[in-house]
Amino acid sequence: MSLAAVLLLALGTGCSSGSSESGSSEKDRVTEKPGGRAGAKASATKGTDGRPVDIVRAAVAKARATSARIDEKIVLSDGTRTYTLSIAGPFDMARDKGTLSVDFPGGAVDHIDEIFSRGRIYLTPMQPAIPKGAWASIARDKVEAHSLLRAPANDPEHVLRQIAAMRKVTRFGTETVGGRPATRYRGSLDTATLSLGLTAKARRSLAKLHEMIRTDLPVFTDAWVDRAGRIVRVRLTHRFQTDSAEVTMTLSSFGQPVKAVAPDDSLTVPVMSVSGALPG
8 A cells, every 4th residue: 555545636526416435523523622723722822831742732823713815735745746735825713614615736627716694605617417506515614635734625624623632742953934933842742633624535545554554644834823812823744755745734814804705596506525636
């Protein structure tokens, strides 16, 4: 079983109106702290004892209690081919809404738009399964990712939840992000955290890899925390032999109003799953 089978994407987009493969819920992906979103908001203002792991978790909670501009780049390679995707848009994590544009230059489908609103995710274009001009509509807590290090439908909060699960966190110096100083922290993710949000098929592949190498996959994480105690950039990196994957997400413009209006019901088609390079 090659790592590339888990790392690389299917080149295209697709969706299904049938039953989803695993039926997993959001709580199966990343366990929330007691108190759910309210608990996250409370912890954003709670002090830490200075441990790097606590500083990162508090910074994630603080970011998730507000809105931010999301700019993300995903670079995947099998040593021969390299694919780069870009994701951008405003996202209000406190109110669970946002809009994202996803671009994949050179792909069979090179662009989709996503709207997160009313507990659902709306995606277009998603041909050939969805008529031209219509939006695929899926419950946010049902969508899944098909590849390692991909967030379900590019959900930025999923990335932040994984960062909050960093282990063996150490301080890695001070750098400049967005023209301002930020402290960089480095850690890693275990296989259980990496499997969260994946389809059953992808989880089985990941489990086989874990069994084969007899340890967690070498996935390293970096988190940059600004002087206001907020996450301003995160990075997840995996390299093994010729395969690699790197996800870098930058957060800026905190606290700005976010408009995310769901399409009219007459323009939506409910689906049970989405797949392909752009939605993950």
